[in-house]
Amino acid sequence: MNLTRPQLRALVGEALRSDADLDAFCSDHFPDVYRRLSDGMQRVRKVTLLLDHADPERVAELLLKLRSGGDAAPALERTLPSAGGGVKVLFMAANPRSTTQLGLGREIRHIEEKIRAAKHRDAVTFVSRWAARxxxxxxxxxxxxxxxxxxxxxxxxxxxxxxxxxxxxxAFVDKGALSDLIGILRDNLQMVVLNACYSEPLAEALTQHVACAVGMHQPIGDLAATEFAASFYRALGFGRTVDEAFRLGCSALRLHQIPEHEIPRLKVKAGVDAAALRLVEQA
Incomplete structure (x- = not known):
């Protein structure tokens, strides 16, 4: 499939309408190109980098499938995190002494209890780091x-x-610094969960790099944060999709009459279907 460079540029414009679509396409199919992209880069420059550093025949093949509605969707929505169907969760907690003290110990204990009660508990590895810097x-x-x-x-x-x-x-970490870090070290990452007040904009930014992210639209209380997280991971441990797990986490707040069920927000990368993404394989 020998298309000229101008023809490839035109095809990019037809198949990838938005910058988010272009970023997702590079991230999922040409990671070496994606690493060269940066926030604020003009679209024409991004397309030039794609054409300079990716196999033109592969680019054309994928774009023609996208344009025709064929199956060129990102692999993230179809595949499991690892060949064995297992998932590793890295739990990082921070509660500086000058801030309101949170029940982080209770949160992780509740999460671990729910995971142990899940059908596929052996497929979930839970690692924690405390007083995170x-x-x-x-x-x-x-x-x-x-x-x-x-x-x-x-x-x-x-x-x-x-x-x-x-x-x-x-020690504050801003949205740009966090997004930059995740963009570099997203090796296996499929999802980021930010169980912290006002974290929705950070979650939105991280979907440049990962399939899904959860953030909080407003302040959220200890009880709500704990119950949401525990129910969310339990659902993943039963092999439910990310979308189902998120909705079950919110549903748990309603079941316990905790009036914060609309505060968690699920953000999804362009081209990813959270209703089809499972992090733990169903037996």
Whole structure:
């Protein structure tokens, strides 16, 4: 399939209407190209990088399938995180001493109890890191290469997470820094869960790099955050889809008459169907 460079440019425009579609296409099919992209880069530059560094025949094949409605959807919505169907969750917690003290211990205990009661509990590995500092995020992602990154702690109105410094004080991580980190170390990541107040914009930003992300639209209380997370991971442990697990997490708040069921928000990457994505394979 020998298309000229102008023909390929035109095909990109027809098959990938938005910048989000273009980013997702590069991320899922040409990761070497995706790593060259940056926030704020003009679309024409992105297309040039794609044509310069990707196999033109492969690009044309995938784009023609997309244009015709064929099966060129991102692999994330069809495949499991690992060959064995298992999933590793990295739970990172931070509660700087000058902030309101949260029941993070109760949250992780409740999550672990729900996972142990799940049908496919042996397929879920749960790893925790406490008093997380900014550098711990990078260290833990490098070491664990998780499929799900979960952060529990405080978020702020101005789109930051409150981690800890070496003295137990606050060390903020902003949206841009977090997105940059996840973009580099997204090796196995399928999902990020930000169980922190005002974290919805951060979750939205992270869907440039991962299939799905959960954030909180408003402040959320300890009880609601704990119940949502525990029910969410239990559902994943039963082999439910990400969409079902999210809705079951919100439903749990209603069942327990906790009036915060509309605060969690599920964000999904362009081209990904959360209703078809399972992180744990059903037997």
């Amino acid at each position: 900014p550098d711990d995020l990078q260290q833990a992602l490098l070491e664990e290469q998780p499929h799900v990154l979960h952060f529990s702690g405080h978020g702020t109105h101005d789109e930051r997470l409150a981690l800890e410094d070496s003295e137990g004080g606050i």
